[in-house]
Amino acid sequence: MKLAKKLTAIALGGALVLGASACGASTPSGGGEGAAAGNVTLDWSFWAQGDEGNKTWKDLASQVTAKYPNITINLTTAPFADYFTKLQSQLASGTAPCIVSMQSLRLPAFAKAMTPIDGDLAKAAGFTESEWDGGALKALQNGDKQYALPYGLSTMLMYYNKDAFKAAGVDEPKDGWTTDEFVSAAEKITKATGKPAFGQTFSDLHMSAQLLAYNGAKPVSDSGELQMTDPAFESAFTWYTGLATDKKISSIPASSADVPWGEQQFVAGNVAMAVDGSWNVKSNVTDAAGFKVGVVTLPQGPDGAGTFSANSGFGISSTCKSKTEAAQAIGVLTDATSQMASANSGNQPARTAAIPAFIDGLKKDIDPKNPGYSEQVAAVTKASSAKAVPFISTSNWDKVTKLMAQQFQQAYSGKSSPQDALKNVQQSGAK
Amino acid sequence: MTAITTNTVPRRDVDPAAPKKRKKNDSRAALGFLTPSAVGMTVFILLPTILAIATSFFNWPTFGEISFAGLDNYRNLFAPGSQFTAALINTVVFTLLIVPINLVLTLSTAFWVASSRFSRLYRVLFFLPVVTPTVATAVIWKLIYQPNGIVDSTMNSLFGIHLPNLLGDSSTALIAVVVVIVWQGFGYNMLIFSAAIDQLPQDIIDASKLDGAHGLTQLMRIKIPLLTPAIFFATTVTMISAFQLFSEPFVMTAGGPGTSTVTVVMNVYQTAFQDGELGAAAAPAIILFVLILIVTLIQWIGQKKWVHYD
Numbered sequence: 022m023k024l025a026k027k028l029t030a031i032a033l034g035g036a037l038v039l040g041a042s043a044c045g046a047s048t049p050s051g052g053g054e055g056a057a058a059g060n061v062t063l064d065w066s067f068w069a070q071g072d073e074g075n076k077t078w079k080d081l082a083s084q085v086t087a088k089y090p091n092i093t094i095n096l097t098t099a100p101f102a103d104y105f106t107k108l109q110s111q112l113a114s115g116t117a118p119c120i121v122s123m124q125s126l127r128l129p130a131f132a133k134a135m136t137p138i139d140g141d142l143a144k145a146a147g148f149t150e151s152e153w154d155g156g157a158l159k160a161l162q163n164g165d166k167q168y169a170l171p172y173g174l175s176t177m178l179m180y181y182n183k184d185a186f187k188a189a190g191v192d193e194p195k196d197g198w199t200t201d202e203f204v205s206a207a208e209k210i211t212k213a214t215g216k217p218a219f220g221q222t223f224s225d226l227h228m229s230a231q232l233l234a235y236n237g238a239k240p241v242s243d244s245g246e247l248q249m250t251d252p253a254f255e256s257a258f259t260w261y262t263g264l265a266t267d268k269k270i271s272s273i274p275a276s277s278a279d280v281p282w283g284e285q286q287f288v289a290g291n292v293a294m295a296v297d298g299s300w301n302v303k304s305n306v307t308d309a310a311g312f313k314v315g316v317v318t319l320p321q322g323p324d325g326a327g328t329f330s331a332n333s334g335f336g337i338s339s340t341c342k343s344k345t346e347a348a349q350a351i352g353v354l355t356d357a358t359s360q361m362a363s364a365n366s367g368n369q370p371a372r373t374a375a376i377p378a379f380i381d382g383l384k385k386d387i388d389p390k391n392p393g394y395s396e397q398v399a400a401v402t403k404a405s406s407a408k409a410v411p412f413i414s415t416s417n418w419d420k421v422t423k424l425m426a427q428q429f430q431q432a433y434s435g436k437s438s439p440q441d442a443l444k445n446v447q448q449s450g451a452k
Numbered sequence: 453m454t455a456i457t458t459n460t461v462p463r464r465d466v467d468p469a470a471p472k473k474r475k476k477n478d479s480r481a482a483l484g485f486l487t488p489s490a491v492g493m494t495v496f497i498l499l500p501t502i503l504a505i506a507t508s509f510f511n512w513p514t515f516g517e518i519s520f521a522g523l524d525n526y527r528n529l530f531a532p533g534s535q536f537t538a539a540l541i542n543t544v545v546f547t548l549l550i551v552p553i554n555l556v557l558t559l560s561t562a563f564w565v566a567s568s569r570f571s572r573l574y575r576v577l578f579f580l581p582v583v584t585p586t587v588a589t590a591v592i593w594k595l596i597y598q599p600n601g602i603v604d605s606t607m608n609s610l611f612g613i614h615l616p617n618l619l620g621d622s623s624t625a626l627i628a629v630v631v632v633i634v635w636q637g638f639g640y641n642m643l644i645f646s647a648a649i650d651q652l653p654q655d656i657i658d659a660s661k662l663d664g665a666h667g668l669t670q671l672m673r674i675k676i677p678l679l680t681p682a683i684f685f686a687t688t689v690t691m692i693s694a695f696q697l698f699s700e701p702f703v704m705t706a707g708g709p710g711t712s713t714v715t716v717v718m719n720v721y722q723t724a725f726q727d728g729e730l731g732a733a734a735a736p737a738i739i740l741f742v743l744i745l746i747v748t749l750i751q752w753i754g755q756k757k758w759v760h761y762d
Binding site for chain 1: 514516532533594617620621703722726728
């Protein structure tokens with residue numbers, strides 16, 4: 022009896038512990054069903070786009086069925102923070118959707134589990150290279166193969182609270198402004214409002230883009246190697262942490278779990294400036310807590326190198342059983358009409374022909390309550406895109422971003438030196 | 453009046469084979485009752501355990517080729533840059549803090565609640581955090597702790613001081629998380645102790661009073677020893693759940709600042725589902741399994757000396 026009790030305790034303890042570990046085999050399966058009968062249902066996973074965005078993409082999914090009556094799209098969404106973790110689990114358990122939404126930063130990690138869209142698949146998708154922004158296509162390539170067709174192109178911009186600038190008696194910034202002007206404006210607003218004017222962040226693109234604009238520093242080399250301890254990156258990161266530790270003009274994340282701190286604090290009206298992507302040009306105004314929003318290029322240092330671009334698109338998982346149909350569906354989801362609809366709901370398009378629709382959408386929906394915004398966005402996206410360089414990530418980028426949040430908290434609060442924080446990320450994150 | 457004796461009841465003829473038949477029937481019934489749980493144990497506990505042990509000896513990416521790794525996954529846990537050592541130390545520290553604080557608080561509150569006329573109300577109130585989703589409470593506590601949150605604002609308005617960023621400072625983050633875990637798990641053990649206190653044999657308590665045992669003497673010499681089976685159960689369960697800590701630090705601090713709140717289960721989760729390395733994730737899971745097994749066995753062996761079942 023005693024032995025039985027002990028064995029039960031052992032088994033129970035073991036199960037509780039091991040429940041956390043994952044056991045799964047990469048058995049082929051697919052999100053496409055019913056291919057033999059001619060009709061297929063394709064699963065399509067996407068990160069949540071907000072109410073308006075979700076509705077737009079659902080409508081576009083129905084356009085796929087309108088063009089190809091044998092294809093039905095089943096769209097499921099997850100919050101962006103959970104999307105790639107969920108996708109990994111789905112790939113591990115053989116339940117990955119046929120059509121996967123992919124961000125350029127995550128492509129190096131997921132390329133192995135995707136099928137390149139070339140040859141017959143490119144033909145099925147109706148892909149013609151000349152219709153696209155070259156940079157947008159390149160960002161979704163891995164080893165020179167196109168793994169996803171982009172639906173948008175994003176650059177990193179500086180959003181600012183027009184009302185806060187006005188209240189502090191500071192002139193609104195203009196495209197091409199410098200880091201000195203940025204620091205000076207932040208100091209004046211901090212003094213006038215009594216709270217930090219700028220919001221720091223752990224978000225990879227946001228923080229890295231500001232460092233690139235400061236002195237051209239990049240966290241990853243062009244060959245995909247992590248280089249956090251590169252002298253240029255160290256210098257830029259020291260400047261960035263100093264905004265909080267020395268100049269006291271910056272609000273820092275409350276904990277390592279608050280990855281998108283600055284951008285959230287901006288929308289909530291707690292800080293006057295924050296870096297965010299052009300994918301939020303519309304939502305940052307509609308979600309702003311009762312203030313007028315402006316947008317400008319990232320402040321440039323003497324050796325600044327513009328901004329980072331990143332984009333997202335749709336690809337095919339390697340376990341998909343109906344790849345041709347998936348390519349046809351992606352063709353519809355990224356065609357000129359779809360990009361017009363997507364652009365109209367606030368996504369900066371990857372097809373050059375859809376850019377006017379992007380600006381017209383803002384003119385119609387945003388300008389009445391935030392005058393002059395569409396014009397500002399047109400100018401800033403043009404200026405940023407002209408100087409944007411694609412963000413290159415490592416194949417273990419999710420791990421690196423987790424380490425950044427853990428280690429940079431210490432540096433932002435002055436509990437460790439910027440050099441130590443970078444060294445720790447480099448040591449644990451380098452493959 | 454007719455006296456009814458057993459002799460008046462007509463007896464059936466005794467079948468010599470009956471005990472054997474009954475025994476056979478009992479065995480079948482026992483098998484019937486045991487099979488569902490045995491199948492469940494095998495499918496959901498035994499097989500995954502064996503699979504996890506096997507996985508820990510392989511390079512097992514989420515997608516890609518699987519190859520035999522020998523003991524590499526275990527060696528890599530202690531390589532420079534690995535967070536496992538910090539996670540293991542943190543997990544032990546969490547356990548050493550959570551278990552005694554939880555037991556002392558819940559036991560003393562249970563005695564207080566048992567003597568209160570509103571004992572049922574208190575039990576419900578104290579149990580509410582247990583049935584509240586962990587993630588929801590962790591998010592709320594994160595907001596309470598953050599600069600300009602409830603705690604900071606109250607301190608500022610009452611005393612004119614700002615608290616340090618409790619979750620953003622490596623010297624306070626772990627303690628701040630411990631407070632939330634103790635608060636959340638408090639009601640469960642308190643309910644167990646309350647039930648045990650209600651079941652204390654009144655005759656023994658009365659006898660101890662006649663023998664002159666009152667107050668602290670009665671508590672320490674009579675009541676606590678009678679509660680030791682419940683204390684043993686609560687200690688074992690609380691310790692196992694403390695070793696498996698994940699949700700609260702994951703939601704509140706994501707393991708930071710630095711590695712100050714990383715736990716072993718968080719390390720397992722991140723290695724498996726963020727880094728995509730299932731084999732490397734299985735290795736710390738096995739080590740934690742063995743650790744819990746050893747500590748639980750020690751508790752089982754040690755209970756003979758301090759747990760009183762009679």
